[in-house]
Amino acid sequence: xxxxxxxxxxxxxxxxxxxxxxxxxxxxxxxxxxxxxxxxxxxxxxxxxxxxxxxxxxxxxxxxxxxxxxxxxxxxxxxxxxxxxxxxxxxxxxxxxxxxxxxxxxxxxxxxxxxxxxxxxxxxxxxxxxxxxxxxxxxxxxxxxxxxxxxxxxxxxxxxxxxxxxxxxxxxxxxxxxxx
Numbered sequence: 001x002x003x004x005x006x007x008x009x010x011x012x013x014x015x016x017x018x019x020x021x022x023x024x025x026x027x028x029x030x031x032x033x034x035x036x037x038x039x040x041x042x043x044x045x046x047x048x049x050x051x052x053x054x055x056x057x058x059x060x061x062x063x064x065x066x067x068x069x070x071x072x073x074x075x076x077x078x079x080x081x082x083x084x085x086x087x088x089x090x091x092x093x094x095x096x097x098x099x100x101x102x103x104x105x106x107x108x109x110x111x112x113x114x115x116x117x118x119x120x121x122x123x124x125x126x127x128x129x130x131x132x133x134x135x136x137x138x139x140x141x142x143x144x145x146x147x148x149x150x151x152x153x154x155x156x157x158x159x160x161x162x163x164x165x166x167x168x169x170x171x172x173x174x175x176x177x178x179x180x
Contacts, residue, residue, distance in 0.1 A: 022147040033134030040133035051117035054086035069124025139165040
């Protein structure tokens, strides 16, 4: 009896994977659409002061697992979507922004507003999955190309990129390092 051909699995050791770096973020691709039909997986270093801004996706689901450091996070539909300061949002059931530490898992279904920001003076590190692949892979590649293209960041190019990759921005993305 001949066994069916099953593709090999993927093992990515610590420190391995393709890494993209900008002052705003560092993203290491761990598993891509080339390896999985279920999700793209990344390790993300979030620098002090980075705020992705509240946003949502209509086609993808996400999972975040905080590996080290602290992040302010939310994953709920607020009573009112104010344009600024998502940290003040509250859900109809009383949910508010949470300070996530190592071991915290955040699951974000399609259409759910969510955000994360690093309020501390130390980098935070998280594992991040986006399903289905490969949209987030392409988004990160194009985003990092824009961010590394020169001293002046083209905010309109980033806004267009986010729209093309199913990211409806609800509050601004910001990079404000903490004051010392």
